[in-house]
Amino acid sequence: MAERKQRLVVSILEFLEASIADGTVSADDKDGVEVAVQCIGEAFGVDPSDEAARKRLSVKPATLPSIFDVYMNTKDKMQNTTQQAPKAAAPAAVSDQDKAAAEKHKLTGNSKMSAKDYASAIAAYTQAIALDPTNPVYYSNRAAAHSSANDHNSAVADAEKAIQVDPKFVKAYHRLGHAQYSLGSYDAAATAFNKGLELEPTNANLRNGRENALARAAEATEDALPDPPPAARGGGGNAGAGGGFDDVLRSLGGGAGGPGGLDIAGMMQNPAIRNMAQSMMANGGLENLMRNPALSDMMNRVQSGGGLPSMAELMNDPTMRQMAESLGGAAGGAGTGRGAGAPPRQ
Template sequence: MSEKQQRLVYAILEFLDQSIKDGTVKADDKEGLEVAMQCIGEAFNVDPSNEQQAEQLSVKPATLQSIFDVFMKTRDKVGAAAPSPAAAAAASSSTTKAPSAEDKSQAEKHKQAGNALMSSKKYDEAIEAYDKAVALDPTNPVYYSNRAAAYSSKGDHLAAVGDAEKALSVDPNFVKAYHRLGHAQYSLGDYQAAENAFERGLKLDPTNAGLKSGLQNAHARITSEDVSPSRSGVTTPEPSGPAGAGGGLGGLAGMADMLRGMGGGAGGMPDIASLMNNPQLMAMAQQMAANGGLANLMQNPAVANMMNRVQSGDMPSMAELMNDPSLRELADQFTGAGR
């Protein structure tokens, strides 16, 4: 019996157990469902109360319900996008009108407005601005790519995948769209697809640090799933959170590589890549990694949110970081780590 099958069964049992706890299942049906759960678990050798199995088989933070929701959205989106035979024939017999110079000029203004709204974290409004840009000039891959970043920033990674792929259908050589696509796929937990997206981008730009970092993190997640600790006898720390925000010292190194590739120091940010090459700072990070403090730091929601934005191309300014109480507190903790 494969581990993938056991993971599915474990997710089903978790869903059924939650349905009992939250009252979805009537009290009269509770006992019968519990017996059925026990039979299912025994048939597939899955025991939710076993801590080792829980660590090995759990798909958290995803749930069976969230995975199913992603499938339904994808199916609906593909179904809506698929034209009828008559519509397809009509489309093939007509030519798409090229945007005029005025259309392109107005589209650029909407894009700039969207970029400003992204900086202000007004993601829904930014998406509306990019919608207008796309409507005026659907031949520009940048508009789809920027909208993908906005969708990722608000947590709608499925929509981000659609826009990143649309950008690539317009221009297969638009490297940034591969980064958007890989990040969205990684965030959805589809590490194989993320790895593929990063690899495709690197074929066009082999020195892109952001794509390299994303590929390393996706590959690490695939490897950790294929070779579980119980099989290998070796416990290997896995990256957590968004690509590049791993829980160990490698996570900080990956962050430095990514920021170096994005031109660390821009947008009011200090040259973080240079900071990561500072021996004293790296010694502090190594000490934190040894006692588990670094893993906790990289799992902090504030850090995860910041890394999501960086991976999406939305580099926060230094002033913005300093005005965020949670990030100021993290800075105090980090700078005091070596005391």
């Protein structure tokens, strides 16, 4: 470092001496500059009269003015580049006309959701987004449509986009949590629900979704319990005597080949359903069901005019299917010797 300073000092001395020689310094100032050369050299340990030392420390052919010119030219170019760099384009303002048209597409999408025409609903929400990409509701609604069509990966992408547009849009966190939960990503689901709760701590749907996701995440770390013997599942019985899970679905119209509708009157006449309800109440199944984010999402959809999902759609949710299977087994146990008070298989 000391030698570098000395090289700078030599460059200064050379500049001063050259200024004397080329007449830059007037005759009246010559003596003063020569004294300055001696003083500067002594202050930094450089002897102006030591030619060998000056030759070793000199930066020639470069000179102090040429080095300074390079610096100034570089600085000017950098400033010009910065000033000429294009600025990031601000989001284009959405006209009132486009906003109104986007709302019409949203209403069309809601109507298609009620009719369970999810492909058309997705198309309508996509048109709304094209007209007004600044509204998080459109992304959130399209996420719900993707989830209803069992495309939960697309639902995750749309929910995340809604959050990007408006990080305070609480419903998007519920959409994201539900989609992650349906994909079996229980830790990610719990994180999404929790972020929503940070914005709205009293939201029961988010709280129940988080608790259910955390419970499933904990279960995933445990070894799976073995299936009960066929007799305990009631596999050989019929629906009226508490037959297996498929018989229960047939009574609901949701079994293999069924239309997927809910026959409430038929449900109330089926002893298997009554047994399932009693078992659910006795073993805490109802509380677990109410914490399920799939049920919360279904209720949100009903409130927004989306209509009830089919039984086949509900059974795509891993928790609800597992609960139905275990409760179906419990109901079947009544006719196959399994104790009525025995806890259902979790």
